[in-house]
Amino acid sequence: QVQLVESGGGLVQAGGSLRLSCAASGRTFSSYAVGWFRQAPGKEREFVAAIHWRGGSTMYVESVKGRFTISRENAKNTVYLQMNSLKPEDTAVYYCATRPYYSSRVADEYDYWGQGTQVTVSS
Numbered sequence: 001q002v003q004l005v006e007s008g009g010g011l012v013q014a015g016g017s018l019r020l021s022c023a024a025s026g027r028t029f030s031s032y033a034v035g036w037f038r039q040a041p042g043k044e045r046e047f048v049a050a051i052h053w054r055g056g057s058t059m060y061v062e063s064v065k066g067r068f069t070i071s072r073e074n075a076k077n078t079v080y081l082q083m084n085s086l087k088p089e090d091t092a093v094y095y096c097a098t099r100p101y102y103s104s105r106v107a108d109e110y111d112y113w114g115q116g117t118q119v120t121v122s123s
Contacts, residue, residue: 002026002112004096009117012086020081020117022096030074033103035110036081038092038119048094049081050103059103064090086121093118 008020022034035050049060049070058070067086072079079096094117097110104110 002029002032002098004098004112004114006094006096006114006117009094009119011120011122014086014088014121014123016086016121017082017084018086018119020083020094020096020119022079022081022114024077024079024098029077029098031100032098033101034070034072034079035097035099035103035105035107036070036079036094037097037107038090038094039116040092043092045095045107046092047105047107050105051079052103053101057103059105061105083119086119088121088123091119091121 003025005023033053036048037045038048039045047061051058051070051072067084069082097113099110
């Protein structure tokens with residue numbers, strides 16, 4: 001069992017930055033890949049970024065490449081999503097999720113999910 005808690009969301013103006021954190025407890029966190037997903041009102045959950053268990057490989061949805069950076073600090077059981085140059089279309093609830101070892105863009109392939117943190121970008 002892995003418990004995940006997201007934090008760092010909030011209200012920011014377009015062009016601003018936020019750093020989301022995903023803190024994990026439970027099983028050995030370093031053996032898990034972590035993905036970030038987001039869901040805007042009336043839309044389906046969307047893949048944002050993911051990082052392999054060793055942290056050496058990352059992937060992003062095209063719309064955030066060059067603006068968002070995912071990283072992990074296994075000693076702190078934490079994964080971060082640094083979000084720069086935020087746009088109003090980034091507004092959503094952001095969730096982190098884990099699965100063993102290798103990351104995926106598919107939400108159904110993740111086993112554990114956090115409760116989400118709201119990110120609102122004003123124009």
